[in-house]
Amino acid sequence: MLDLAILGLLEEQELHGYEIRKQLREHLGLLANVSFGSLYPALARLEAAGAVEAIEASGTVPAKSTAPPTGSLSGEWAVLRSRGHSGTRGRRSRKVYRITDAGRVTFTELLGGAGRADDARSFGLRLAFARHLAPQARLGLLERRRAQLVQRLGEVRGATGGSALDVYARSVVEHTADAVADDIAWLDRLIEVERSAEVLTPGVPAPEVLTTVARTEPTGREGDNQ
Amino acid sequence: MLDLAILGLLEEQELHGYEIRKQLREHLGLLANVSFGSLYPALARLEAAGAVEAIEASGTVPAKSTAPPTGSLSGEWAVLRSRGHSGTRGRRSRKVYRITDAGRVTFTELLGGAGRADDARSFGLRLAFARHLAPQARLGLLERRRAQLVQRLGEVRGATGGSALDVYARSVVEHTADAVADDIAWLDRLIEVERSAEVLTPGVPAPEVLTTVARTEPTGREGDNQ
DNA sequence: GTCATCATGTAAGCCGTTACATGATTGC
């Protein structure tokens, strides 16, 4: 779940740990406010697994370093780099990470459903990065989630009716159920948008695949796009 | 958080582990579906701490046991006990637990806010058992939660505006924010009810309450019954 | 020269899960 967030960010820009946390917090807020205590070990793990690589330890390096290996910096990072009073130093021991090809594969797997987790956070994260998913995989993600919630809602509503809860317990349970219902309605809207978008743009992949294979096959996809 | 749920249930009826899980699942559903792997250790821990005591290991005991020590069983449990084909045996090695005075103290502390947790589940559980709280403590619980959510919502809304997220990420963030806003609105309703109830009943229960509160209040009564 | 912020990391612990082991009772 953390890996997904990290890889998702690194898919867009090269970053160091501190910045990753910052961006996750301010962009995704409640969805992913992670602590350093889990972030740094996660980065180390990902590096060991070959999913990311440290490209710049811009530390002891003096002013004009020997041909900066990363010329292709996305805007934000470039700003950050030049943010100091003068562009002299790299600020110190940052370890800047870049995602690898292997990492992109991992990312796509996590996004598609490799991770077991079926909780709200996990789904939220996946959806947040859903633009990296093929249209039909995206639809599958939404539909699976919807089915889950519908099932849960059924269980909750069923149980609630029979039992004699007091005001407070009842209120909590009902409000929880309402929230789930809202989630489902939201998903319905998203699904509808996806469907109409799919109809309107059969363009990029083969149209035949979309109609037949797509629905139930999360990994049924060729060539990892990025 | 688990302790709270367990003690809350035991506050009302004497139960064994298996039943506790069952009731938590079917009454509180999403709020507290706990696994045996955490439930049994928790019971053992609570017993060691003196918060609960095992009152009946109704196992090897033959048919008519020596004056059942628990005459005051709430309906449901009594049904369960006689549910077998005949009332002959106690079904075997159940360890039936009863809450102790010390346990009630612990329970009230947990309910009031002793546990650090500020997450939704924890709050939901507390509120579910809020009838055991004094009116002003209940109000405090609601208001604290409300303040928390308001703050969070502020952070999220603030962050969202500035950044350039794609459709999916934006949708997730906005929906999350909406959900929080819904939570706040819900809390507002609850708070209002609490306030008016408090005004109308400075003493114990007043008939006037019935006109405003009654509809949603089956157990509108003071003093911890069990 | 000291304080806030940036930056990386380690260690301990919390709170829960799944999986495993065990066994009694009941229904068929």
Added chain:
DNA sequence: GCAATCATGTAACGGCTTACATGATGAC
């Protein structure tokens, strides 16, 4: 007798948090 359910427990592990340790850099 066999499977399903009831019932209790243990072990291993997962994922995250807090707290701690360290240190550079820039602002004033």
